Amino acid sequence: MFYTEICKLLNIKYPIIQGGMAWVATAELAAAVSNAGGLGIIGAGNAPGDVIRDEVKKAKSLTDKPFGVNIYFMSPYVEQVIDVVLKEKVPVVTTGAGNPGKYIPRLKEAGIKIIPVVSSVALARRLEKAGADALIAEGMECGGHIGELTTMALVPQVVDAVKIPVIAAGGIADSRGFVAALALGAKGIQMGTRFVCAKESIAHENFKKAIIKAKDRSTTVTGKAIGHPVRVLKNRLTIEFEALEKKQATIDELEALGKGRLRLAVIDGDIDNGSVMAGQISGLINEVKSAKEIIEDIVKEAEVLLQNLSKLK
Numbered sequence: 321m322f323y324t325e326i327c328k329l330l331n332i333k334y335p336i337i338q339g340g341m342a343w344v345a346t347a348e349l350a351a352a353v354s355n356a357g358g359l360g361i362i363g364a365g366n367a368p369g370d371v372i373r374d375e376v377k378k379a380k381s382l383t384d385k386p387f388g389v390n391i392y393f394m395s396p397y398v399e400q401v402i403d404v405v406l407k408e409k410v411p412v413v414t415t416g417a418g419n420p421g422k423y424i425p426r427l428k429e430a431g432i433k434i435i436p437v438v439s440s441v442a443l444a445r446r447l448e449k450a451g452a453d454a455l456i457a458e459g460m461e462c463g464g465h466i467g468e469l470t471t472m473a474l475v476p477q478v479v480d481a482v483k484i485p486v487i488a489a490g491g492i493a494d495s496r497g498f499v500a501a502l503a504l505g506a507k508g509i510q511m512g513t514r515f516v517c518a519k520e521s522i523a524h525e526n527f528k529k530a531i532i533k534a535k536d537r538s539t540t541v542t543g544k545a546i547g548h549p550v551r552v553l554k555n556r557l558t559i560e561f562e563a564l565e566k567k568q569a570t571i572d573e574l575e576a577l578g579k580g581r582l583r584l585a586v587i588d589g590d591i592d593n594g595s596v597m598a599g600q601i602s603g604l605i606n607e608v609k610s611a612k613e614i615i616e617d618i619v620k621e622a623e624v625l626l627q628n629l630s631k632l633k
Contacts, residue, residue, distance in 0.1 A: 326508035333357030339512025340390020351382035352520035352611035369400025393418025439467025459490030463599040479505030495621035524589030534602035553596040
């Protein structure tokens, strides 16, 4: 029922993509999502090429389904990661925090599908012209680095502005968000925070529990002063960060405070002093499920939702 252009483009069963979250989006999670019929993504983050190569090889040993790698363009290892995805023939690349335009010809020549994350109509148009195969329109409700527009406002405008398929992201965690995204014109969805709380996610139990415990107003945005706003759960670190921002601390001071904090939360489980990147949808997540259960529940419940909507007059 939900076989869309994205399914055909990526050779997947369901138009559901897992976000490429640094430290969280490992081979284990990517393979589980792909095996469940979606598209799993390995998050390159700031990792060097050899680390991503190992993750790609591990994913290949865990699934025979398509999966992708998310390339973070603020990383100093972008060139290395590009080389890895080319040599390992990774079928799909998603990109974030920058313009992948100059790399698109090389990736397309290798038969790799390129799906950049965009937060504006202008960037969407530019990347369509550059040769992107599809776009992920991500609203500011998402966890991690954010733009200025909400998903509800951004997605239909991007859909109207381009001819390639659009995937909606930000603030989606269940069947209601899935159906709403399709109604906005998207051909699929990307979820990050929901998959943090998958059984196959290596995120520390404390990290998962923090998301499950979160309420509707549990997130805040830090990093505005340095031009890189990031949505995270409120904790001791965000209080320190906001205090420094109010004192008009230098960019170096703010960056120093944030260095290594994501790993501290995801891997070490320090949810007080670490950066707990999570979206506003955290308040809707109340249990840990397998990736297969997450995806199948969404699809099954979405079918019921559509049947109920069809009865409205």
